[in-house]
Amino acid sequence: MNAAATARLVDLRCDARSQPLAVTGRPRLSWRVEGAVPVGYRVAVENLWSGTAEQRPWVHVDVDLPTDTELRWEVTAVFEDGTEVTAASRFRTAPAADIWNGSSWIGLVRAQEQDDLDRPCPALRGVCDLPSPVSSAVLHMTAGGIYSAHVNGVRLEGELLPGFTDYRVRVPYETYDVTALLRTGRNVVAAVVADGWWSGYLGFSGTRGHFGDLPVLRAVLDVRCTDGSRHLLRTGRGWTGGFEQVRAADLLRGQVDDLRRRVPDWTTTPAEPAGWQPVNLLPGPAGALVPRVCDPVQVARVQPAVSRSEPAPGRFVYDIGANVVGRPRVRLCGDAGTVARLRHAEALSPDGTLYTDSLRSAVSTDLVTLAGGYAVFEPGFTTHGFRYVELTGCTPPEAADVAAVVLSSVPELPGSFRCSSDLVNRLVDNVGRSLQGNFVEVPTDCPQRDERLGWTGDAQVFARTACLLADVEAFFDKWLDDLHDAQSPEGAFPDVAPRIVMPTDGAPGWGDAGAIVPWVLWEQYGDRRVLERAHEPLRAWVEYVRRRDEGLLWRGPRNNDYGDWLAPLPPGDPGLTEKDLLAAVFAAHSARLLARTSAALGDPRADADARHADAVAAAFRCAHLPSLPSWPQTACALALRFGVLLPDQVKQVEQRLVEDVSQRGHLTTGFLGVAHLLPALTAAGRPDLAYQLLLREELPSWLYPVRQGATSVWERWDGWTESGFADPEMNSFNHYSLGSVVEWLLTAVAGLSPAVPGWQVADVAPVLGPGLDWAAGDVPTPYGRLSCQWRREGQEVHLEVDVPPGMLARVRLPLAPGQSGSLEGRPCAEVVELQFGRWAMVVR
Numbered sequence: 155m156n157a158a159a160t161a162r163l164v165d166l167r168c169d170a171r172s173q174p175l176a177v178t179g180r181p182r183l184s185w186r187v188e189g190a191v192p193v194g195y196r197v198a199v200e201n202l203w204s205g206t207a208e209q210r211p212w213v214h215v216d217v218d219l220p221t222d223t224e225l226r227w228e229v230t231a232v233f234e235d236g237t238e239v240t241a242a243s244r245f246r247t248a249p250a251a252d253i254w255n256g257s258s259w260i261g262l263v264r265a266q267e268q269d270d271l272d273r274p275c276p277a278l279r280g281v282c283d284l285p286s287p288v289s290s291a292v293l294h295m296t297a298g299g300i301y302s303a304h305v306n307g308v309r310l311e312g313e314l315l316p317g318f319t320d321y322r323v324r325v326p327y328e329t330y331d332v333t334a335l336l337r338t339g340r341n342v343v344a345a346v347v348a349d350g351w352w353s354g355y356l357g358f359s360g361t362r363g364h365f366g367d368l369p370v371l372r373a374v375l376d377v378r379c380t381d382g383s384r385h386l387l388r389t390g391r392g393w394t395g396g397f398e399q400v401r402a403a404d405l406l407r408g409q410v411d412d413l414r415r416r417v418p419d420w421t422t423t424p425a426e427p428a429g430w431q432p433v434n435l436l437p438g439p440a441g442a443l444v445p446r447v448c449d450p451v452q453v454a455r456v457q458p459a460v461s462r463s464e465p466a467p468g469r470f471v472y473d474i475g476a477n478v479v480g481r482p483r484v485r486l487c488g489d490a491g492t493v494a495r496l497r498h499a500e501a502l503s504p505d506g507t508l509y510t511d512s513l514r515s516a517v518s519t520d521l522v523t524l525a526g527g528y529a530v531f532e533p534g535f536t537t538h539g540f541r542y543v544e545l546t547g548c549t550p551p552e553a554a555d556v557a558a559v560v561l562s563s564v565p566e567l568p569g570s571f572r573c574s575s576d577l578v579n580r581l582v583d584n585v586g587r588s589l590q591g592n593f594v595e596v597p598t599d600c601p602q603r604d605e606r607l608g609w610t611g612d613a614q615v616f617a618r619t620a621c622l623l624a625d626v627e628a629f630f631d632k633w634l635d636d637l638h639d640a641q642s643p644e645g646a647f648p649d650v651a652p653r654i655v656m657p658t659d660g661a662p663g664w665g666d667a668g669a670i671v672p673w674v675l676w677e678q679y680g681d682r683r684v685l686e687r688a689h690e691p692l693r694a695w696v697e698y699v700r701r702r703d704e705g706l707l708w709r710g711p712r713n714n715d716y717g718d719w720l721a722p723l724p725p726g727d728p729g730l731t732e733k734d735l736l737a738a739v740f741a742a743h744s745a746r747l748l749a750r751t752s753a754a755l756g757d758p759r760a761d762a763d764a765r766h767a768d769a770v771a772a773a774f775r776c777a778h779l780p781s782l783p784s785w786p787q788t789a790c791a792l793a794l795r796f797g798v799l800l801p802d803q804v805k806q807v808e809q810r811l812v813e814d815v816s817q818r819g820h821l822t823t824g825f826l827g828v829a830h831l832l833p834a835l836t837a838a839g840r841p842d843l844a845y846q847l848l849l850r851e852e853l854p855s856w857l858y859p860v861r862q863g864a865t866s867v868w869e870r871w872d873g874w875t876e877s878g879f880a881d882p883e884m885n886s887f888n889h890y891s892l893g894s895v896v897e898w899l900l901t902a903v904a905g906l907s908p909a910v911p912g913w914q915v916a917d918v919a920p921v922l923g924p925g926l927d928w929a930a931g932d933v934p935t936p937y938g939r940l941s942c943q944w945r946r947e948g949q950e951v952h953l954e955v956d957v958p959p960g961m962l963a964r965v966r967l968p969l970a971p972g973q974s975g976s977l978e979g980r981p982c983a984e985v986v987e988l989q990f991g992r993w994a995m996v997v998r
C-alpha cells in the first residue's frame with residue numbers, strides 16, 4: 155500500500171487556532187500528520203505565498219498578507235514513494251484599524267445610583283436593512299464589560315467576551331463570520347453588556363469600577379451583498395436599548411435576574427420593543443482595539459448534580475460531585491414574583507450547610523425572580539468556583555434539574571497520567587480540574603474568592619504542567635501580552651497581570667514569570683517568535699533586578715517579597731527558605747534565561763548576557779553556599795534545578811537535600827519550591843525518596859487532600875484538618891500551584907520530555923520507583939501524542955512507547971544493574987532511537 159493511502163493531515167491551525175478570523179502579522183501555519191511519515195511538506199496560502207517544511211509540521215508565512223481577507227491555505231505531505239496527501243483550511247486576516255472609524259462606545263445611563271442588586275445591564279440593538287442576499291458578512295464586537303451577542307436571534311459563540319486585558323492598553327475584539335445568519339430585509343444585531351472586569355468588583359479591593367463606570371459596547375457589522383453593495387452597521391446613535399431581565403451581574407457577587415422583565419423577541423423582532431430608547435454614547439476603554447489572539451472561554455461540559463440534601467429547613471443543597479468553575483443551570487418552577495436564591499461554595503460545614511467563609515467578600519449569590527411556571531435559569535455574566543449550590547426561596551427541583559455549566563479557556567485536556575495508585579490518579583484529575591477552572595481568560599490564582607487575578611508566581615510554577623496536560627499555547631500567548639503590558643517603565647514585571655487591584659512590582663519568583671513562562675513555551679512549542687517577543691521585556695526585567703543590588707543578589711527592595719509562599723512550617727522554622735536566598739537564586743535564573751534566549755536568537759549580546767548570568771550565579775554561590783549545611787528543601791531544589799552551582803557543588807547540595815528529606819520524611823516546600831523538589835531528588839539519583847513523598851498520605855503531602863475527598867488542588871497543604879478549616883483569610887480549595895507535581899509525573903515517572911524545543915526529538919526515560927506497579931503518560935506535542943507506559947511483571951518491566959510521525963524518540967530503558975533490554979523481541983542497547991510507531995520493550 156502506498157504511504158498516502160494510510161496518511162491523514164489533521165488539526166490544521168493558524169497561529170495555534172483553528173480557522174481564526176482576525177489574524178494579524180505573518181502567521182504560523184501548523185498541522186499534524188497521522189498514519190505515515192512524510193519526507194517533507196509544501197504549503198501555500200492562495201497564490202500569495204508558498205513555502206516548504208522538512209520534518210516540522212509548521213511554517214511561518216513570511217510575506218505580508220492583505221488585510222480583511224479570507225484566505226484558503228493548503229498543506230501537502232510528500233512521501234518517500236512519491237505519493238502525496240493534501241488538506242486545506244482557512245483563516246481570515248484582521249481588518250485595518252480604520253474599520254472602527256465612525257463607531258462609538260454605546261450603553262445606557264442607569265436611572266439613578268443603584269445598589270449592588272440593582273445595576274441593570276443594558277440590552278442594546280442595531281438594525282441593518284439589506285437589499286439582496288448576503289455574499290459575506292463579518293461582525294467585529296467588543297465591550298467595556300462582558301457581552302453576550304445575538305444576530306437575528308442566534309447566540310454567537312464564546313463566553314465572558316471580550317475577555318480580560320488591561321483595557322487601558324489593549325481592548326480585544328472578537329470577529330464572527332455571520333454570513334449564514336443574515337438575510338435580505340431587516341437584520342438585528344443585539345447584545346447585553348454586563349460590568350465584568352471592566353466596571354464590576356475585582357479582586358480583594360472591595361470596590362468596583364477599576365477600569366470604567368458603565369458597561370459599553372462597540373461593534374461593526376460589515377456586509378457584502380450579492381448585488382455588489384457593501385453595508386456597514388456601526389454602534390452609534392442609530393442603536394436603541396432598554397433594561398430587561400438582567401438586573402445586576404458581577405463576576406464576584408453573582409447575577410440578579412427578574413424573568414418578569416424579559417422582553418420576548420428583542421433580539422429578532424424588526425420593530426423596536428416598546429419603551430426602548432436611543433442609546434447613550436459613553437466613555438469607553440482607551441486602549442487599542444486589537445483582535446483576540448486566543449479562543450474565548452467556552453463551555454467545557456455540563457455537569458449534573460449528583461445529590462440533593464436539606465441540611466436546614468427550606469435550604470436545599472445540591473452537590474455537583476466535584477469542585478468546578480462556571481455557573482449554575484437550574485430548572486425552577488414557581489409563581490410569578492417568587493425569588494429563588496442560589497448560593498455557591500466549595501465546601502460544606504459539618505452540619506451540611508454551605509461553608510462560605512473562605513470566599514471572603516465574594517458574595518457568589520444569584521437571585522432570580524420567577525415569572526410564573528417553569529424556567530431554566532443560567533446566569534451568563536458571572537462565574538463561581540463551587541461544588542455545592544444552595545437553593546432557597548422556591549420549590550426545590552430534583553438533583554437532575556440542577557447542573558454546573560463548566561467554563562474554561564482550556565476545554566480539552568489531551569494530556570493524561572494514570573498509574574496503579576488510585577489516589578495519585580485522583581490527584582491528577584484534581585490538577586486537571588484546577589487547571590481548567592483557573593485558566594479562565596487569564597491564569598488565575600483561584601476562581602472563587604475575591605481574588606481571581608493573574609498572579610504571576612502561580613502561573614510560572616504551573617506553566618510546564620499546563621503545557622503537558624493541555625494545548626495552552628494561544629492562551630499563554632495572550633497572557634504574555636498582558637504580562638508585557640503590565641511591565642513598568644523601570645522594567646518590573648508585576649505580581650499580577652493584568653496589573654490591576656494589586657499594582658505592585660513583582661516579588662522574587664513572581665516577576666520572574668516574564669523569564670520562565672516564555673522559556674517553557676519555547677521548549678514545549680518550539681516557536682521562536684515567543685522568544686523574540688519576550689526578549690527585550692526580559693532584558694529590562696534582568697536590568698531592573700540588577701539595579702536593585704550592586705552585589706547582584708537582589709538585596710534591594712523586593713516589593714511584596716512573599717518567599718516560599720505557604721510552605722507547611724510555622725514562622726521561624728529552620729525549614730523555611732530564607733528570602734535573601736530565594737531572591738538571589740531567582741535573579742540568577744532569570745539572568746540565565748536571558749542569556750539562553752539571546753543565544754537561541756543568535757543575538758550579538760548573547761556572550762555578554764552569559765557573562766552576566768555567570769556573575770549572578772557566582773554571587774549567589776559566594777553569598778549563600780556557606781550556609782549549605784542548613785539549607786531547606788526549597789533552597790536545594792531551586793539551586794539544583796536552576797543550574798547555579800559548579801559541577802563539584804552539585805553533589806553536596808544533592809546530599810543536603812537527601813539528608814533533609816530523609817530526616818523529616820516529608821516535604822517542606824511552598825509554592826516556589828514545590829515543582830522542583832521531586833525532579834531534583836530524581837536527578838540526585840534518589841527517585842525512591844521522590845516516590846515516597848509522592849505516595850505519602852499524611853500531612854503535609856499531595857495525597858492528604860485527596861484522602862480528605864478533595865476534587866481540586868488546595869491552596870494550602872492543610873486546607874482542612876481534623877480541627878477544621880484553615881484560616882479563611884487564605885484558604886482556597888482551587889489553587890493549582892501545588893498541582894505542579896504533575897510535571898514530574900509526566901517527565902519522570904512516564905519519562906516524557908522534549909530533547910529539543912518543540913519535541914522534534916524527545917527523551918523518553920521513565921524512572922521507576924517503589925510503590926507503583928505501572929504508569930502511563932500521554933503528552934500533547936506539535937507532532938501529536940507521545941506516550942509511554944510501563945508495567946512491572948515479576949522481575950521484568952514491560953514498556954510501550956507510542957511515537958507520533960516525524961518525531962524521534964530517544965528511549966532510555968530503566969535498566970537496573972545486571973539487567974538487559976529487548977525491543978520487539980530482539981536484544982537492544984540501553985538507549986534506543988525510535989521513530990513513528992508503537993514499540994514494545996522488555997527489561998529483564
Ligand code: BGC
Nearest residue numbers: 599600605609611612716719
Ligand atoms: C494568591 C496567590 C498569590 C499570593 C501571593 C494570594 O492571595 O491567592 O496565589 O501568589 O497571594 O502571595
